[in-house]
Amino acid sequence: MRVADVPGLPTGVAEYFEGEGIEELYPPQGEAVEKGVTEGANLVASVPTASGKTLVAQLAMLSAIAEDDGDGGFEFGGDGTALYIVPLRALAGEKAAEFEAFERFGLSVGVSTGNYESDGSRLSDNDIVVATSEKVDSLVRNGAGWIDDLSCVVADEVHLVDDDHRGPTLEVTLAKLRQRVSDLQVVALSATIGNADELADWLDAELVDSDWRPIDLRTGVHYGEALHYDDGTQAELSVGSGSQTAAVVADTLKDEGSTLVFVNSRRNAEASARRLSDVTGGTLSPDERERLADVAEEIRGVSDTETSDDLADAVAKGAAFHHAGLAREHRELVEEAFRDRLVKVVSATPTLAAGVNTPSRRVVVRDWQRYDGTAGGMQPLDVLEVHQMFGRAGRPGLDPYGEAVLLANSHDELEELFDRYVYADPEPVRSKLAAEPALRTHVLAAIATGFTTTEDNLHEFLGETLYATQTDDPGRLKSVTRDVLVYLDRNGFVERDGGALRATATGHLVSQLYVDPMSAATIIDGLRDAARAASGGADGTDSGEPEGFQPASEMRAENDLPEDASVDPSPLGLYHLVSRTPDMYELYLRSGDREQYTELAYEREDELLGSTPREEAAEFEDWLSALKTAKLMEDWASELDEDRIAERYDVGPGDIRGKVETAEWLLNAAERLAGELDVAAATAVREARKRVEYGVREELLDLAGVRDVGRKRARRLFNAGVETRADLRNADKSLVLGAVRGREATAERILENVGHPDPGMDGVDADADATPDPDSGSAGASENQANLGDFS
DNA sequence: TGGCCCTAGATATAGACAGCATGTC
């Protein structure tokens, strides 16, 4: 089918695509149009990656937001909005950039995720909005009215409804949108899966299920001296003295192609990149070498950690690793250099299989098993997951074909890999909704938004989910829902009156804050325990389970006692509290840690909130790893250097930033909950939050709030005698210049930001006393070593 | 006695969304 023949498209759209060189639709795209995507039909498209899903979504959205001009044609200008749901924040920007071409039609594109909101007034003014599923859920919970104007919603990577943790959010959000907005067109884009027909049934949608791809994908397994392809052919590829992976990479390099290597752990990714850099290093042109050196320096500048240095070293030689321990900027630099063909090999954990578009001539799935503690050992990867990795092979328009290979080291394994992954179909997608954590949060949200007002109502709504269409045990959902209602009731989040359901004020707040109700219960319990200790009530060792707390009114009476600031909860206590929450991803407790943190628990016992589990208890392990996480945050908020934290906790810069971000978010929730419940701790919570946010000690909070002044600059200014914003406003300019290592532009910007009467730096010399000695690290760090060195 | 190499045993294991109000070195 030709673009010009697509029905329902507004004026100018077909011409635009033709101008972009798209005249003929790919077969699956044509099928989607024939089934009515541009005329309002719901559609599930289960097709391989890079086979043109995005165009289907674009055609659907553009036709959905246009209006019938009453004359057989369609024009933009209606008030409908299209929503594009992405699975990752990083993908939101990528998609929005693709849609920005439509601004030529007078359309506006907005992005909304937890950490980024496109500027421009309101989301409701946009014609196309790109958001994560959680953000959409949150927008609905917070009563965004423009949701009712939606005419089309696109769910990208909809097979993720299978994900234990995040799948239910996508599922519930789609169900909710469909129920709330009448005539909403739903377009669900999925990888090729086993049961796309079930998804189509659930969404009352037409189905396009196809294996067609625009460029050929050859898959195979390497064993011995040959690559065995899925079509039965073989190609010689001898290994020699190095590893199988190195041989494949070298072979690809002969064709000037690049390789993406998937491995099963961060460590393996780093080790593999180091080894492969010996393969790539010798093949670089002088120009490439030079440009790679620049990228390497940029990478080094992102963070002071060893991880950062190791990555830079590898990149300088044309190889890289990629995993979630890297900072976001690290990942972006690696992805960009790989797309630019500068970096020839990337060894990655599955982060890269699901993330932004990083196609490669060849993909090697080196490890097809992964450690899974809950299963007691190594588990084979899902077929779907391996196929997603395969799907990164081949750059449309650049490569004649892509190649994806697994590695076998025995003949048996060769055959097993063919059966298991090359010839196998992906497993069916199954809803994970009937799990308590998922229902806890979504049931509360449904009640709090007034979406469901009775228990029958609730079951009716849950009956509209994918889970309900798939299960052969409908009683299960009901019984878990009943348990969840009991839990929400006992914790004071909902009230039940016969069959009627109503959220309490706290319940509303919890739903809006988007925290797991169990997190909220844990936080509330901890804050009340702190208040009890502060008011001289119970001694805090017997605070009871989260379910068992007393109503807020009874607590207020106790708080009438004179306050003693010294018994405010400490930052460590608060960090521990939020770390115990199911919303915080725990640090792994390593050997030796148990002893070390048990000791710390005794030392700092009176700072820790709530009851301490007995050492023999099963939950003690979790409680300790939360303490380890809390200690990391305390170190960060005590200005310990990033590299020392990375070393001490054996984490990467990305982990540190991730923990800090989550802590900040949960402490904000804690602050709001403290306010709502009238627990006195709100001020202490705010200060603890600001300290993790800025990564500074108490005395720097004022300075670090100034724009362009972070933990390091604030510490240098402070040590130079500039202790507050007021000091900074009237500071000796040479001191400030010294504290930023003589960078005039930076010094001027800072002084401008703080409102200095004359920020100009002309003729000012840096004060040598304020300039840190580059050899001994920052001024703050050397001080910290004395204070914190006792804990190592 | 000290340095080096080798081997056997021990060790550790992927990912990442949300609120709110503005900005690191």
Added chain:
DNA sequence: CTATATCTAGGGCCA
């Protein structure tokens, strides 16, 4: 219960 790469301690060897 399953695997595997890396790290670490300890022994053997040599100067």
